[in-house]
Amino acid sequence: MATDSILPRGTGQWMEDAEGPRWWFDSGSLALDFAYTGGLDRPEESQPVADAAALNDWLVERFPEVAPTAGEREFRDATALRSAIGRLARQASRGETLAPDDVDVVNLFAATPDIPPVLPGGGRQAGRT
Template sequence: MATEAIVTRGTGQWMEPADGQRWWFDSGSLALDFAYTGGLDHPEVEEWQTVRDPATLNAWLTERFPEVAPTAGERELRDARTLRSAIGRLARQASLGQQLEPDDVDVINLFAATPDIPPVLVGGGRQAGRTNARPHQALGSIARDAVRLFGPDVDGRIRECSADDCDLVYLDTSRSGTRRWCSMQRCGNRAKVRAHRARAAATR
């Protein structure tokens, strides 16, 4: 008998800084991806802010959660900003090996306790529940991913990019646990170029 797969959420998104060098950043976590829509813990850096209003919030949520109706308004935007700010601060603390701020942990737990988007096994003949999920359910799903992100199972795998001029935070999901760069396309490639130049200079 054929079986259908349960839909899983992918991670990663295009980053478009002011220098125009668009690049793909896979943070390794849905919650971290969401935090970066507001600049993670640097909300004053406008170039990282991709979700600024209800329209851009709806666009981001429906891209990640196609079952969500694009009905987010100012209230949902305020809640989204509260959640992503808490995730961002906790991510930075975790990457530095610091104690997680209890108030931010409480925010994550509060959102995680609300209804999320339930998984669906496709192929059935009946539609159970709502046809369209609500934006708040998407926030609940993001918060539950944050609970996993900051839980004991991934302890030590939330890291900062190894580049001296980059402080992006990611979850190392590699089997070996040796990821060093926010992106091989960006910082990893720059490091290779610098190392090549250094070797070339040493042999002159």
């Protein structure tokens, strides 16, 4: 039995409007779920993931083994990736040509190494400066 605070590993997230009801949004893709945390179709409205702390919360909800270590630099990188994914999704849904700059952003992040496995309890994480 799932509750609001426990998400199954995979896609989906609770969404809500400031003045409206709550609903479960499941795009079927973690990338699209993440893009929506920046207001995929309403960038002028509040964003569920608006700072580094909220990014950490979002990641840990989906990947409990990930240490919540994202700071401002990681948040800026995540915001750039999130925006590129959102624009590409809108372009693809309309049958438009994908913007080469956004494709490059996604490819850059896709080419970076995965997060290395970490044994909890240490004070350092491999690959971090």
